[in-house]
Amino acid sequence: MSMGEKEEAVAQTASSPVGRSGGAAAWFRGIPIYLMILPGFLFFVIFKYIPMGGLVIAFQEYDPFLGFQGSPWVGLDNFHRLFSDPDFGMLLRNTLFLSGLNLFLFFPAPILLAVLLNEVSRSWFRKSVQTIIYMPHFLSWVIVVNITVVLFATQDGGINNLLDSLGYHRIEFLTDSHYFRALYVFQNIWKESGWSAIIFLAALAGVNPMLYEAAVIDGASRWRQVWHVTLPALKSTIVILFILRLGQVLDLGFEHVLLIQNPVNLNVADVFDTYVYRNGVLQGNFSYSTTVGVFKSAIGLVLIILANRLAKAFGQEGVY
Amino acid sequence: MKRWLPVSIAAVLAMGTIAGCGDSNDNAAHSVDSGSADNTAAPSAPASAQDDLSKKLDIDILTISYGGASWSNDSAIAQFLDKKFNVHLNFQAISQDNYEEKLNVLAAAGKFPDAFLVQKADFLKWRDKGVFLDLAPVIDQYPNLTEYLGGKESLQFMNPPGKIYGLPYYQIETQTSFGIRKDWLDKLGLQLPTTIDEFYDVAKAFATQDPDGDGKADTYGFSASLVQNKTDFKHIDPIKAAFGLVNNWGVKDGRLISWHTQTQELKDFATFMNKAYKEGVLDKDFAINKVKDPQDKYESAGKVGIDDVVPNNFYQSIVPNLKKVDPNAETVQLLPPKGPTGLQGTSTNSITQKVVINAKIDKEKQARLLDMFNYFLSDEGDILTKNGVEGTDYKKDGDKYVKLDAFDQDGANQISTLLLRRFDLHTQIHLWDDPTTVANVDQWFKNSEPFKWADAAAGLESPTATKQGTTLDQKFMATLIKVIMGDQPIGDIDQAVADWKKNGGDQITKEYNDAYQASQK
Numbered sequence: 001m002s003m004g005e006k007e008e009a010v011a012q013t014a015s016s017p018v019g020r021s022g023g024a025a026a027w028f029r030g031i032p033i034y035l036m037i038l039p040g041f042l043f044f045v046i047f048k049y050i051p052m053g054g055l056v057i058a059f060q061e062y063d064p065f066l067g068f069q070g071s072p073w074v075g076l077d078n079f080h081r082l083f084s085d086p087d088f089g090m091l092l093r094n095t096l097f098l099s100g101l102n103l104f105l106f107f108p109a110p111i112l113l114a115v116l117l118n119e120v121s122r123s124w125f126r127k128s129v130q131t132i133i134y135m136p137h138f139l140s141w142v143i144v145v146n147i148t149v150v151l152f153a154t155q156d157g158g159i160n161n162l163l164d165s166l167g168y169h170r171i172e173f174l175t176d177s178h179y180f181r182a183l184y185v186f187q188n189i190w191k192e193s194g195w196s197a198i199i200f201l202a203a204l205a206g207v208n209p210m211l212y213e214a215a216v217i218d219g220a221s222r223w224r225q226v227w228h229v230t231l232p233a234l235k236s237t238i239v240i241l242f243i244l245r246l247g248q249v250l251d252l253g254f255e256h257v258l259l260i261q262n263p264v265n266l267n268v269a270d271v272f273d274t275y276v277y278r279n280g281v282l283q284g285n286f287s288y289s290t291t292v293g294v295f296k297s298a299i300g301l302v303l304i305i306l307a308n309r310l311a312k313a314f315g316q317e318g319v320y
Numbered sequence: 321m322k323r324w325l326p327v328s329i330a331a332v333l334a335m336g337t338i339a340g341c342g343d344s345n346d347n348a349a350h351s352v353d354s355g356s357a358d359n360t361a362a363p364s365a366p367a368s369a370q371d372d373l374s375k376k377l378d379i380d381i382l383t384i385s386y387g388g389a390s391w392s393n394d395s396a397i398a399q400f401l402d403k404k405f406n407v408h409l410n411f412q413a414i415s416q417d418n419y420e421e422k423l424n425v426l427a428a429a430g431k432f433p434d435a436f437l438v439q440k441a442d443f444l445k446w447r448d449k450g451v452f453l454d455l456a457p458v459i460d461q462y463p464n465l466t467e468y469l470g471g472k473e474s475l476q477f478m479n480p481p482g483k484i485y486g487l488p489y490y491q492i493e494t495q496t497s498f499g500i501r502k503d504w505l506d507k508l509g510l511q512l513p514t515t516i517d518e519f520y521d522v523a524k525a526f527a528t529q530d531p532d533g534d535g536k537a538d539t540y541g542f543s544a545s546l547v548q549n550k551t552d553f554k555h556i557d558p559i560k561a562a563f564g565l566v567n568n569w570g571v572k573d574g575r576l577i578s579w580h581t582q583t584q585e586l587k588d589f590a591t592f593m594n595k596a597y598k599e600g601v602l603d604k605d606f607a608i609n610k611v612k613d614p615q616d617k618y619e620s621a622g623k624v625g626i627d628d629v630v631p632n633n634f635y636q637s638i639v640p641n642l643k644k645v646d647p648n649a650e651t652v653q654l655l656p657p658k659g660p661t662g663l664q665g666t667s668t669n670s671i672t673q674k675v676v677i678n679a680k681i682d683k684e685k686q687a688r689l690l691d692m693f694n695y696f697l698s699d700e701g702d703i704l705t706k707n708g709v710e711g712t713d714y715k716k717d718g719d720k721y722v723k724l725d726a727f728d729q730d731g732a733n734q735i736s737t738l739l740l741r742r743f744d745l746h747t748q749i750h751l752w753d754d755p756t757t758v759a760n761v762d763q764w765f766k767n768s769e770p771f772k773w774a775d776a777a778a779g780l781e782s783p784t785a786t787k788q789g790t791t792l793d794q795k796f797m798a799t800l801i802k803v804i805m806g807d808q809p810i811g812d813i814d815q816a817v818a819d820w821k822k823n824g825g826d827q828i829t830k831e832y833n834d835a836y837q838a839s840q841k
Contacts, residue, residue, distance in 0.1 A: 175608060282790060283786075
């Protein structure tokens with residue numbers, strides 16, 4: 001991202017005098033700058049654009065032992081299969097539902113956290129809280145999910161053993177599909193909100209303290225300060241991150257979802273990513289799973305464009 | 321370009337992995353071409369060249385792990401093989417929970433190891449693609465392969481006529497059977513159950529009458545789990561058999577039928593399991609257990625009363641581990657309980673896993689591998705792969721053998737337990753094992769032998785099953801599990817059966833039956 005913005009900035013400064021004084025000389029003057037761009041440019045071409053050629057297998061009946069050239073072309077058959085799959089509706093619903101939860105419950109969590117931390121005046125307390133809530137970010141999903149199992153399992157889980165010894169009924173946290181969505185969002189918040197708060201804290205660090213002082217002089221309470229100073233300072237960061245998040249709306253953290261899936265909660269837990277995994281990786285239908293990937297990316301693209309338009313319509317700076 | 325950045329990121333995120341494999345696929349395609357060119361030029365060429373062992377070879381082997389030590393190239397057996405065959409063995413074993421995934425990823429990347437284990441579905445899927453070396457032309461040069469792997473017929477199993485694409489990985493057919501806590505039975509004054517109703521009563525007593533005497537209701541009757549791709553149950557085969565369900569596929573009136581279509585039997589089974597679940601007799605976590613969890617729970621926690629037991633493991637790990645938790649623990653074999661109509665069956669394996677050699681690798685490597693495989697099955701190799709190297713892994717003490725620490729640390733018997741071994745009931749019996757133990761293990765196998773419950777479609781092929789079977793079976797299982805857990809009424813099984821048939825099951829049944837009729841001729 002930042003690389004792209006710099007490039008634009010550079011291009012503008014380099015080209016504005018050029019417009020008047022003519023092409024070649026200015027172009028040569030720009031050479032060191034173009035050289036600096038080169039590695040980033042090559043990175044995107046080699047690792048992002050060229051591999052997109054692999055998308056052709058979405059239109060083939062791809063066989064790894066025949067390769068790209070040898071595999072037969074099937075046109076849009078894979079897309080027909082996807083859209084006529086009886087599970088398509090369920091997959092779309094689950095994916096959008098979980099994304100929605102992420103967007104409306106998980107996304108605000110770090111903002112809230114950053115605002116709260118910003119209000120803490122004792123710096124030792126703020127720093128130690130910050131350190132502790134970063135920590136889970138460094139645990140892998142395997143560990144987080146296993147901790148969850150140890151705590152929440154019905155037969156031997158700590159929480160259920162406690163409930164049982166207190167005379168309550170055991171609760172099927174992991175195998176009752178009603179708990180799945182709450183569990184998913186809760187795990188996300190527990191693991192990532194501390195880490196995601198960093199960027200908002202950084203934005204808040206840049207707020208001019210005089211704004212708060214002025215607000216106090218005008219008689220603003222704590223709440224009013226948050227409302228009129230802190231949140232406006234975060235606004236552009238929030239919008240940009242929100243747009244970026246929308247682009248990944250169908251990416252739900254494949255590993256996480258897969259690990260907490262089980263045959264009983266599949267009706268609410270099966271999303272495009274895990275569907276691709278089961279069909280593509282376990283059953284070797286590479287073409288079909290690529291098709292699903294293309295479909296997902298297309299949706300992500302549309303959402304990004306829409307969100308960006310929306311942001312601009314509201315007078316905010318978009319991502320491009 | 322900037323305008324397209326977010327777009328490209330979004331687009332590529334999803335595709336990165338799949339497309340990333342592209343380049344290597346390309347290579348794979350080329351090597352297929354060159355491979356088949358070689359084959360047509362010299363059909364009997366692979367491995368027929370005399371290998372003088374002069375060149376040091378790196379050989380990759382991949383197989384399924386069931387826990388235990390991992391391979392080390394410092395181990396005595398690795399060094400012995402290095403000296404004897406001039407090879408550097410990279411022997412990798414991966415958990416059965418991830419094996420299929422790993423192999424399919426390697427397939428997509430066109431990077432199969434030099435030799436590896438494949439399970440039935442993958443073997444059939446790749447068999448005719450020219451990826452496995454055909455051993456038929458050279459099989460006679462390696463006599464042990466025919467002699468100790470069940471003969472020509474066993475080698476031919478699951479292969480097209482005249483081709484041998486892999487060596488069978490031997491499994492004892494009736495390898496596991498129920499074991500039960502004898503000390504708990506005695507404490508509660510109960511007898512060994514013989515029918516499924518008695519089985520239930522005993523299991524319920526284990527759950528409710530505090531057999532371990534700690535004053536807490538923390539024990540349960542039996543556990544279960546699902547097979548790794550979640551298409552079937554694991555560890556409760558005798559219960560399924562008692563209710564008349566077939567082991568995947570059975571023969572009825574000369575035709576193959578799937579257990580997915582046995583509506584009445586399924587309902588009986590689900591009713592039994594649902595009751596067990598509700599009353600705390602069955603492990604409430606059975607649906608989220610990993611494949612081997614029930615056995616681990618039995619031996620390390622001491623809270624489960626009845627478990628599916630592998631007799632070999634029984635004397636080597638279950639007894640010693642359980643003694644640590646409860647010194648009085650005693651496990652005895654429980655024969656399969658009789659169902660309402662007198663049916664009985666024990667968990668029964670089909671020998672459908674194959675050890676294959678990669679067709680794309682150098683002929684020198686293929687020949688070296690075959691030399692090694694031939695050696696592993698010889699008398700000397702059989703002793704080596706089961707017991708390790710004398711002097712390091714075990715030693716002779718008078719007229720007896722003694723196991724040394726290095727054996728367990730190095731997992732010196734991995735070749736035999738995980739890759740290739742003779743068709744022999746004593747696959748996991750060692751030189752130093754106490755003759756009574758050996759006799760006991762034999763007795764367990766002998767006791768289960770009459771209750772064989774074989775899969776009638778083992779080794780048969782159905783293209784639809786290979787392509788969609790897993791998804792179809794998983795859906796069916798989801799309903800069955802929900803019925804057992806009481807989330808759905810028992811009547812929903814009708815719908816699950818109908819859906820299974822409609823969405824591909826009928827086609828699969830037809831294909832299996834065609835293959836079955838063809839194989840009967």
